Amino acid sequence: MSEQVLNYLQDNRERLLEKLNEFLSIPSISTESVHKPDVAVAARFVADHLTDIGFNRVEVQETKGHPLVYGEWMGAGDGAPTALLYGHYDVQPADPLDLWDSEPFKPEVRDGRLYARGASDDKGQVFMHLAVFEAFMKTEGAIPVNIKVCIEGEEEIGSENLYQVLEDKKEQFSADFAIISDSGMVDTGQPTVLYGLKGFTGLEFTVHGPSSDLHSGIYGGVVRNPAMAMAHLLASLKDEQEVVQVDGFYEGVKALGEEERKLIAEVPGENYQQTTGVEETVSEKGFTAKEHMMARPTMEINGLFGGYQGEGTKTIIPSSATAKLTCRLVPGMDPARIQQLVIDHLQKHLPSGVTLDIKPEPLSAKAYKVNPDHPLIKIAGQSLQQAFGKEPVYARLGGSIPVVESIDSIFRMPVVLLGFGTPEDRLHSPNESFPLESFDKGMETLVYYWSKVKDTSL
Amino acid sequence: MSEQVLNYLQDNRERLLEKLNEFLSIPSISTESVHKPDVAVAARFVADHLTDIGFNRVEVQETKGHPLVYGEWMGAGDGAPTALLYGHYDVQPADPLDLWDSEPFKPEVRDGRLYARGASDDKGQVFMHLAVFEAFMKTEGAIPVNIKVCIEGEEEIGSENLYQVLEDKKEQFSADFAIISDSGMVDTGQPTVLYGLKGFTGLEFTVHGPSSDLHSGIYGGVVRNPAMAMAHLLASLKDEQEVVQVDGFYEGVKALGEEERKLIAEVPGENYQQTTGVEETVSEKGFTAKEHMMARPTMEINGLFGGYQGEGTKTIIPSSATAKLTCRLVPGMDPARIQQLVIDHLQKHLPSGVTLDIKPEPLSAKAYKVNPDHPLIKIAGQSLQQAFGKEPVYARLGGSIPVVESIDSIFRMPVVLLGFGTPEDRLHSPNESFPLESFDKGMETLVYYWSKVKDTSL
Numbered sequence: 001m002s003e004q005v006l007n008y009l010q011d012n013r014e015r016l017l018e019k020l021n022e023f024l025s026i027p028s029i030s031t032e033s034v035h036k037p038d039v040a041v042a043a044r045f046v047a048d049h050l051t052d053i054g055f056n057r058v059e060v061q062e063t064k065g066h067p068l069v070y071g072e073w074m075g076a077g078d079g080a081p082t083a084l085l086y087g088h089y090d091v092q093p094a095d096p097l098d099l100w101d102s103e104p105f106k107p108e109v110r111d112g113r114l115y116a117r118g119a120s121d122d123k124g125q126v127f128m129h130l131a132v133f134e135a136f137m138k139t140e141g142a143i144p145v146n147i148k149v150c151i152e153g154e155e156e157i158g159s160e161n162l163y164q165v166l167e168d169k170k171e172q173f174s175a176d177f178a179i180i181s182d183s184g185m186v187d188t189g190q191p192t193v194l195y196g197l198k199g200f201t202g203l204e205f206t207v208h209g210p211s212s213d214l215h216s217g218i219y220g221g222v223v224r225n226p227a228m229a230m231a232h233l234l235a236s237l238k239d240e241q242e243v244v245q246v247d248g249f250y251e252g253v254k255a256l257g258e259e260e261r262k263l264i265a266e267v268p269g270e271n272y273q274q275t276t277g278v279e280e281t282v283s284e285k286g287f288t289a290k291e292h293m294m295a296r297p298t299m300e301i302n303g304l305f306g307g308y309q310g311e312g313t314k315t316i317i318p319s320s321a322t323a324k325l326t327c328r329l330v331p332g333m334d335p336a337r338i339q340q341l342v343i344d345h346l347q348k349h350l351p352s353g354v355t356l357d358i359k360p361e362p363l364s365a366k367a368y369k370v371n372p373d374h375p376l377i378k379i380a381g382q383s384l385q386q387a388f389g390k391e392p393v394y395a396r397l398g399g400s401i402p403v404v405e406s407i408d409s410i411f412r413m414p415v416v417l418l419g420f421g422t423p424e425d426r427l428h429s430p431n432e433s434f435p436l437e438s439f440d441k442g443m444e445t446l447v448y449y450w451s452k453v454k455d456t457s458l
Numbered sequence: 459m460s461e462q463v464l465n466y467l468q469d470n471r472e473r474l475l476e477k478l479n480e481f482l483s484i485p486s487i488s489t490e491s492v493h494k495p496d497v498a499v500a501a502r503f504v505a506d507h508l509t510d511i512g513f514n515r516v517e518v519q520e521t522k523g524h525p526l527v528y529g530e531w532m533g534a535g536d537g538a539p540t541a542l543l544y545g546h547y548d549v550q551p552a553d554p555l556d557l558w559d560s561e562p563f564k565p566e567v568r569d570g571r572l573y574a575r576g577a578s579d580d581k582g583q584v585f586m587h588l589a590v591f592e593a594f595m596k597t598e599g600a601i602p603v604n605i606k607v608c609i610e611g612e613e614e615i616g617s618e619n620l621y622q623v624l625e626d627k628k629e630q631f632s633a634d635f636a637i638i639s640d641s642g643m644v645d646t647g648q649p650t651v652l653y654g655l656k657g658f659t660g661l662e663f664t665v666h667g668p669s670s671d672l673h674s675g676i677y678g679g680v681v682r683n684p685a686m687a688m689a690h691l692l693a694s695l696k697d698e699q700e701v702v703q704v705d706g707f708y709e710g711v712k713a714l715g716e717e718e719r720k721l722i723a724e725v726p727g728e729n730y731q732q733t734t735g736v737e738e739t740v741s742e743k744g745f746t747a748k749e750h751m752m753a754r755p756t757m758e759i760n761g762l763f764g765g766y767q768g769e770g771t772k773t774i775i776p777s778s779a780t781a782k783l784t785c786r787l788v789p790g791m792d793p794a795r796i797q798q799l800v801i802d803h804l805q806k807h808l809p810s811g812v813t814l815d816i817k818p819e820p821l822s823a824k825a826y827k828v829n830p831d832h833p834l835i836k837i838a839g840q841s842l843q844q845a846f847g848k849e850p851v852y853a854r855l856g857g858s859i860p861v862v863e864s865i866d867s868i869f870r871m872p873v874v875l876l877g878f879g880t881p882e883d884r885l886h887s888p889n890e891s892f893p894l895e896s897f898d899k900g901m902e903t904l905v906y907y908w909s910k911v912k913d914t915s916l
Contacts, residue, residue: 198675202771211735216758217656217857220786221700221750222730224740227759227781231692238686240809242679272680277669282682282811292679300674301685302774303765308782313660313819315784316760323685324766326773328678351698353740361771399675 002451008135009443016134017114017439019049020127021107023089024116028123030066030090030157039153042089042123043067046130046151053134055149063161066090066153070172073133074146080454082146084175084413086403087126087182088155091118092428099430112436119434120425125181126151128420128439132446144454148175155182155403158363163406170410177376178407181442183419186395187268188435191384191445194417195377196294196369196396197404199329201339202302202361205346206322207233209354213307213316223317224353227306230321236349237299237325237342241285242292244299244327246345252332256287256295263372264290267393270423294396298328299342326361328398335364365402370414375456380418383448387441418445460905466593467901474592475572475897477507478585479565481547482574486581488524488548488615497611500547500581501525504588504609511592513607521619524548524611528630531591532604538912540604542633542871544861545584545640546613549576550886557888570894577892578883583639584609586878586897590904602912606633613640613861616821621864628868635834636865639900641877644853645726646893649842649903652875653835654752654827654854655862657787659797660760660819663804664780665691667812671765671774681775682811685764688779694807695757695783695800699743700750702757702785704803710790714745714753721830722748725851728881752854756786757800784819786856793822823863827854828872833914838876841906845899876903 009016028042029035043060050058050071057072069089074082094104094117102108107116118124129149136143150173152162166173185192209226210219238244267290272281283292292298306321308314327338339360350356370377372394384392404415420442426432467474486500487493501518508516508529515530527547532540552562552575560566565574576582587607594601608631610620624631643650667684668677696702725748730739741750750756764779766772785796797818808814828835830852842850855875862873878900884890 200675200773202773204771209736214734215857216756216760216784217658217786217855219730219734219751220756220758220856221741221745221754222739222747222856223734223736224700224738225758227762228692228696231689231759231762232698234686234689235693240690242682272677276672276677276681278667278681278811279813280682280811281680282809283679287679289680293677296679298674298678300678300683300773300775301689301765302674302772303767303776304685304689304779305763305767307759307761309761309763309780313662313782313784313821314760315658315660315758317758318761321762322767324771326674326771328675351740353736353738355737363771397675398678399673 002447004139005135005447006444008139009131009447016131020124023123023127024107024118025105027105028090028153029093030154031093039066039090043069043153046089046126047071049130050149053137061165063165065161068153068162068165069149069151071149072147073143075142076144076146076454080145081177081456082148082175083453084148084150084173084178085129086178086180086407087129087151088122088153089126089151090153090156091121091123092156096430101431109436113433114436114439115431115433117432119432120421121427121432122155122182124434124439125420125442128443128446129181132443132450135447136450144450148173159403162403166406166410174411175413177413178415179418180404180415181418181420182401183397183417184421184423184425185419186393188422188424189390190268191388191390191392192419193377193380193384193392193394194397194419195372195394197367198398198400199333199335199367199405200326200365200400201329201335202324202326203339203342204322204324204359204361206320206357207354208320208357210317210319213319216315216317219317224351225317226354227318227321229351229354230304230306230323232351233346233349234301234323237345242283243285244297246341248341249297249338253297253330254332256291260295261291263394264294267395293398295330297330297333298398300326302326328400329367331367331369333367335366339364365400365405366409368404368408368415369396374414376414376416376453379449379452379456380416383445383452386448387444418449460909462597463593463905464902466597467589467905474589478582481581481585482565482576483563485563486548486611487551488612489551497524497548501527501611504547504584505529507588508607511595519623521623523619526611526620526623527607527609529607530605531601533600534602534604534912538603539635539914540606540633541911542606542608542631542636543587544636544638544865545587545609546580546611547584547609548611548614549579549581550614554888559889567894571891572894572897573889573891575890577890578879579885579890580613580640582892582897583878583900586901586904587639590901590908593905594908602908606631617861620861624864624868632869633871635871636869636873638862638873638875639877641855641859641875642879642881642883643877644851646880646882647846647848648726649846649848649850650877651835651838651842651850651852652855652877653830653852655825656856656858657791657793657825657863658784658823658858659787659793660782660784661797661800662780662782662817662819664778664815665812666778666815668775668777671777674773674775677775682809683775684812685776685779687809687812688762688764688781690809691804691807692759692781695803700741701743702755704799706799707755707796711755711788712790714749718753719749721852722752725853751856753788755788755791756856758784760784786858787825789825789827791825793824797822823858823860824867826862826866826873832872834872834874834911837907837910837914838874841903841910844906845902876907
């Protein structure tokens, strides 16, 4: 049954790649207002494709920012499941241009990789879905399940208008599950099903001391040094075994079961020495680096500054010192609660003689996790296995994808994260690329996936 | 006897102030090469004055940088003590010019203060000595003691060439004691004898982690965060009671005797809340703020930085973090040894997974202290009492004056620090000024001083 769909994709490979190149040639940089018309052209490209292949309802929905493309094919009928495909057609800026080996908006294939801004993030992966829908429609006249498509143009600027649209049109966008291809595999050639993402919260705090920088000779020993007070505060947050010392931080975090530890151990280990340049990895006491990264909460200083930062010595007591912190959260941790616990900790541990100014980060995200035994996840694994000829791994990501948490919390539906990028894709950087192998095997995976999902009782 | 000298100063006050104005009008900014000719003019001014009033030997000694003025009057004879007067005729740059209420090099008197760059630091105070020498010579035909004068032109750029000259011409510059008027009183109208200065050592260290900034989601929990490692290192250096935790730091530091504690308690307390804006002062456990500032060693973070310092959040693990530290030392502490102890401490306490790069500060100074009961200090106190009509205080300075330590170590002679500046003088800042009361009473003090020193057996 999927045979002719796969044949279609093979027979039309050149044409489809040309079409993808056309998509990638549109400089749909959402953050640069000069490219606003290009962003609209990219939205139109997606909408036209959906219309051309026979979607019932296609809309370019205007927002306060860039438009969102909505498409619907409900031809599978009431008995079949409905999936919501999320993706984005906007891209990151391309500069610095001089670091690109070919032009960012003139796609070029070199050594089996397609080089262009957006090749991996996310136009390339969105187009794989569009091509697979085309293949089903052109060969079988139908996609095995009902599909709702939501491709936005503001992902790279924080999805400013998406969540309001989803809330307002909850009915229109609701489905049995969502699928997103905007992530990657843990290693090139290693098919990966993501079943969890971390949540996120953060804050910035400033320790204020004297009203201006002071002479360290005349006032040393008289006033509390805000930079030293900040060091004490920061050091009090986490011990040297990487265990967060904030009261209640780990409350509600489920212990890591043996089964999950096994799943994590099966994920091929990145050569951290090579990719990060550190001699030695360090992780939370009692957990491996992979366990800590994927399944345990973390707290990191993202930046700090205070006092004299130029060359040589300037003998001052700084007037203030500032640090930026973020925490990555796992299920069971409420971002607002964790933020408050950190604030309470800082206030409680503040040394005398200085004051504290806290700026809570307004953005946050809850962690997301789906049971790796969920039928939708199992099917994803089976489809990957069939296409790549290799056992997939089941991984959780240390990072956050806010849209996943939003879909989860607005629609209460599972999200399948089926990403085909690789660690070498250089997202957001010069020379972004996407392996053609991912393009071919990824589409094959999707064909199997839709075919299998059709018969699944959810 | 000093009567006619004092009368001379009174009778010639206007003319002497005009002469000072002429001195202050020369923009002898040592750090700006465009002013090199002006610096030479100021040197000439000092030399000419010494020649005019009858010094035996006057030289403008060229150096690799700006010249040094040497003058000698040995007319008091072999039986009388010889004093070395140190001062400097160069000044700090005047910018930002728009913050001055009158032009920096057009002296102007307002509300009893003489406003000009260098009025207090140090041309005004140098000129007081020159005027007093003139008064003695013009009235009595002699100064009570032998005088060697060393007025340099590079103090504001670190006295780059001074020390080599002093070493090379040790014989020429040697004396029984030195006197310096390049400091201030603890409060306006409160005559002050400084009997101690702190020493100084410092270093900068960088904690290196990953070879570039990393995504805090993907690598959080895997690599040691260099900013957090730095916070732990910094926090380990000093506890919250301001006690330095470096092994051996306080070794060799003498306990503060009851007598000295009494002297310190008598120094009028600065209103730290007002001058620094802090709610609460903080000092080393067991010591008052004044004791800590004047007589106990300190360690301060002068600046620190690492990672993202812009607005908002950037979720990275910084590649490195850097801190700058300086310590102020008291007698008994060797700067090189203390620097090494801090380096040892940092290396010993470095968390795993990061590396340490230390840049020791090449400049250092030993602490300086003279017994407050030394006859030269007693006489200074008596002279101040006589001129100001007020009991002087005996204070140690939390800051360092490197030239004092050099004179001490090259010549092994006591240094009398008789400064007439006030906390309101705004040295190095716009609207530098010097109170005319200091000018008058300071010269009176010096007249008494030279008269009394004459009869002192050193």
